[in-house]
Amino acid sequence: MTQVSITPTGQYRHRILSIIEAWELPIFGPVYRCLFELINPANRNFDFPEIIETIKMDQVLTAKILAQANLSAGQENYQRIQSVEKAVMILGISRVQQLLINPRIIAFDQFEKIVFDIMDYWAHSMKTAHLAREIALIMKFEHQEAEDFFYMGLLHDIGKLLLSYVFNRDYIKVVGQSLIAEAGLQGGPRKGLYGKEYVDAEREIFGLDHAEVSAQIVEKMGLKAKFQFVIRNHHNLSLVRGNKDVQALFIADMLAKKQIQVSDLAYILEKRKINTDRIDQIMVQVNKNYLKLFDKLTGLPGAEIPD
Numbered sequence: 001m002t003q004v005s006i007t008p009t010g011q012y013r014h015r016i017l018s019i020i021e022a023w024e025l026p027i028f029g030p031v032y033r034c035l036f037e038l039i040n041p042a043n044r045n046f047d048f049p050e051i052i053e054t055i056k057m058d059q060v061l062t063a064k065i066l067a068q069a070n071l072s073a074g075q076e077n078y079q080r081i082q083s084v085e086k087a088v089m090i091l092g093i094s095r096v097q098q099l100l101i102n103p104r105i106i107a108f109d110q111f112e113k114i115v116f117d118i119m120d121y122w123a124h125s126m127k128t129a130h131l132a133r134e135i136a137l138i139m140k141f142e143h144q145e146a147e148d149f150f151y152m153g154l155l156h157d158i159g160k161l162l163l164s165y166v167f168n169r170d171y172i173k174v175v176g177q178s179l180i181a182e183a184g185l186q187g188g189p190r191k192g193l194y195g196k197e198y199v200d201a202e203r204e205i206f207g208l209d210h211a212e213v214s215a216q217i218v219e220k221m222g223l224k225a226k227f228q229f230v231i232r233n234h235h236n237l238s239l240v241r242g243n244k245d246v247q248a249l250f251i252a253d254m255l256a257k258k259q260i261q262v263s264d265l266a267y268i269l270e271k272r273k274i275n276t277d278r279i280d281q282i283m284v285q286v287n288k289n290y291l292k293l294f295d296k297l298t299g300l301p302g303a304e305i306p307d
């Protein structure tokens, strides 16, 4: 009888798929606590706009609620639910409450730092989400499409969360290799600053990168194919120049990382006739909004946060 051997990367893939299937991903602790208060059954009146805005501050909560809503909608009348506003309407407050008491949801504060600074990671996701929506608007996408970019920005690195959370020790190697790559770039080409080495290290160790894992999570959520395509390719530099959708997310991602100057995006901005002053204004606005969110979640003055 022939023995089927599973390669190490095959084992990672298998584990990744089972995590996605079971939604065993952690929610960011401060968002969890904030939402838990808002949906407390003892409340007589629920503040729905506040509940929705709070859910949209966490990628796992957002992903899980959209996935549930798509599942429910799919049973009767198939339509894709692509906004938290619609998802909460379909599910109702009691289903949202149930999702929060599901033991598979783990608050982040049960863990020490995962591998990278979780606050930086949260800040990056929030900023990319808000920047992506604004960049899409200046790139003349329709209003609804610009909303889609908010979700793409929020979810684009969710695969990084899964990989680092589940394979903590292995992910330390990825971070180490990426740091070495960036250090070696001083005075040389800026390839590493585009995240190339990071995804390469992930592929080498896990057999797939975080963009692919993010795309698989988005697929599980039942969102339309464009979400998967753009998220899967957010580090694919060969697509960045030619594909308008990938470009919008790429610009937002790079600006949120502050790993690129607006002037470095000249080739895209010029082609799309985007004024760099407008980008600067958006950056200022997004940073202000982010400080407000941070303050709301933690009660700490925004000045203390990393940017």
Ligand SMILES: [Fe+2]
Pocket (backbone or CB within 6 Å): 156, 157, 195, 210, 211, 234, 235
């Ligand atoms: Fe990424």
Ligand SMILES: [Fe+2]
Pocket (backbone or CB within 6 Å): 124, 128, 156, 157, 253
């Ligand atoms: Fe990113």
